[in-house]
Amino acid sequence: MNFQRGKKHEDLEMNLVPLIDVLLVIIIFLVVSTTFSRVSELQINLPTAEATPPEQKPLIVNVGVDASGHYVVNDKPVSDTSVAGLGIALRQAVGNGKEPTIVINADANSTHQSVVNVMEAARQENYTHINFATQVKSGS
Structure with missing residues (x-):
């Protein structure tokens, strides 16, 4: 049963004006109630230091050892495979450097x-x- 035969249905609309009014009041309230704190600053003159960066990179000597017992020091083969011969080769590779790092690639x-x-x-x-020196296993 339709009792409202002759009436047209009005489209419903949302009125945004009251919503905007409420939001403006909230914004004004937040701005007024916010307290701004002052950050105190100290005038500090920091000391300065002049340090020279190290001009030398650490000295690295690579020693390779293959499966047959042949030695290579910084890509130069070592003919004398005794401990004394290796010491001479290391000394030559280091030269005048201080505190070298010996990297053994065996x-x-x-x-x-x-x-x-x-x-x-x-x-x-x-x-x-x-x-x-080591290497990572493939597949690990």
Whole structure:
């Protein structure tokens, strides 16, 4: 049963004017109630220092040991494979440098004695910084 046959339905609209009025009042309230604090500043004259950056990069000596016991110091083959011969090769590679880092690149199949010989030669030459180069397994 339709009792409102002749009346047209009015489209409903949302009146935004009261919403805008309420928002403006809220904004005014927030601005008025906000307290601004002053940040106190100190006038400080910081000391200055002049330091020269180190001009030298750390000296790195690469020692390669292959599976057959051959040595290479900074890409130069070493003919004398004794500890004394390795010490001479290390001394020549270091030259006038101070506190070199000896990096041992040993083949996985090289003998333990070959690596110990490099470490002993470095010890005899008083080179105490020794590192071992490794690689990450593929698939890990």
